Amino acid sequence: MRASQYYAPTLRQAPAEAEIPSHKLLVRGGFIRPLTSGVFTYLPLGLRVLRRVEQVVREEMNRAGAIEVFMAVLEPKELWERTGRWDSFQPQPLRTEDRTGRWFCLGPTHEEVITDLVARDVSSYKQLPLTLYQIQTKFRDEIRPRGGLIRVKEFTMKDAYSFDIDEAGLERSYQAMYAAYVRIFERLGLATLVVQAEAGSMGGSDTREFMCLNENGEDTVFMCDSCDYAANAECATSRVCEPDTLEDPGGAYEQIDTPGATTIQAISEMLGMPAQKMIKTLLYRVDDRFVAALVRGDRDLNEIKLQRATGAEELRMATAEEILGLTGAPVGFSGPVGLPDEVEIIADPEIEFLRNFVVGANEADAHLTGVNVGRDFEVSRYADLRQAAAGDPCPQCEAGKLQTRRGIEMGHIFKLGTKYSEALGALYTSEDGEQRPMVMGCYGIGVSRCVAAIVEEHHDEKGIAWPLTVAPFGVVILLLDPDNEELVAIADDLASQLEAAGYEVMIDDRDERPGVKFKDAELIGYPLSIVIGRKTAENGEVEVRRRRDTAEEVAPVAQAVARLQELAEDA
RNA sequence: CGGGGCGUGGCGCAGUUUGGUUAGCGCGUUUGACUGGGGGUCAAAAGGUCGCCGGUUCAAAUCCGGCCGCCCCGACCA
Structure with missing residues (x-):
């Protein structure tokens, strides 16, 4: 190719809106141009890079035994209604309507389509296992696109789906994809860290994310400084250490005046007591009931964990009115003592080892001190609810402490189980003549995001390498x-x-x-x-x-x- | 959606606080000349609904109102 005949417009200065290196350099170098928020045009150079990344992914998927297909961007509403995701998938897919009023979404993912396809064409255990994949444009109505190609509304994704006769088969398919991912990122020049993750809208049990540790990533990863524990912040946990000696419970609790002290920090300062001696009582609306979530005063609640613990479809913080109705007090003075019976109290395990702590009194401008679990209120159950923090003890080894890093999520693999095959009738006849749902896995790679990650990892002050x-x-x-x-x-x-x-x-x-x-x-x-x-x-x-x-x-x-x-x- | 910032030739910016000739500057573009191993020099030129709509005013890029767009920080995802 001759540059004089080519289309590769470079810019001496980066556009003002670009902040991270990959965004600046991809635009300056003439690889991409912004069209609107979270949407880019690929110029010839950018397209070439994208195609090369795709090719690496394709080769490794093929090598792992996956077979390429190409599904449509338009996905009919009826299919999504069968899995219940038309209304629940987050973020809401971009939707469109044809001239007869029939609804479609611009595919954010393809579990419904692929499962429906396989349900129609595969009926025997003899045809399994099967792993299909595609490389295709996905649409997600991202709440906030950012960082050039890091997070966009329209992007290229490789998505693969495995179908097996049982859990053991799924495990083999899953491991094959895991191994393929390791090879792919290695070939792309991306050092990866595999971390525990949450399944989100996809559903499923065992999930792992392939992270590229980079300060411009949007995910926070917790990793142990002495063992191989690594987890996304959304699910990272830490070990709860039982203290050598537990304080003796004192006499009955006392109510004290705490005018205007609506935050842990304010009470802590007012009483001259550390936040670790307090309990945060957070009231949540969980589907059609209320739950009080208790975490130590110096901790943050992780809503994803609360959602898991409660099995909630929908979950949100209670409104000020709801709190007043439940506790009789304004926001900031809620506590577990004397809550109505219908409010379930779920506590983080750290609470179990606290004695003589401070909680809200369920009365304006008042708190209780010297409170104890069991004596003053009952916890219905304990569940890991707290957001892990840097410096916490590792949950996996004895000596390690957790540290945090930023990461770019390049791939995510899930064990889906039978959620989709049951909903969409992807059944097979087993050797003994029984109809059973196929056991599925799904495996994604953000191909265009990888392009950004490669630039983040391979550039200097002069440009890309x-x-x-x-x-x-x-x-x-x-x-x-x-x-x-x-x-x-x-x-x-x-x-x-x-x-x-x-x-x-x-x-x-x-x-x-x-x-x-x-x-x-x-x-x-x-x-x-x-x-x-x-x-x-x-x-x-x-x-x-x-x-x-x-x-x-x-x-x-x-x-x-x-x-x-x-x-x-x-x- | 909450918080913050921004919108002026293709790109980067000044001008807006305190309204007042013809809206400037650097880069890029065009033409010519000189140059020719690290974004060169000189000369000439083209290129602008100052995001949009409305208002105030003798007069609006500048003041007021509404709207739109873009970026950043938070809660979600490849």
């Missing part, structure tokens, strides 16, 4: 003097040699000054380059460079391709 596997062109030939026919001939000759050797080559033959070409090549991030200019050509030489470490050397024209290939080994 693509790994050779995903580079839009593996080699750029900087033809510093495109009017010199001898040099043009050298460039053409080298280009055809390189192409014969399997490289894709961009010849920068634009009528630009050398500096412009050097800057653009570094911004765009070609892994390898050959510089052809008068200076070295006089000696029958060209310059050979590697972007990643700016290695550079001169080589005779005849040996340039061989030298480049040597550099490429490690590009």
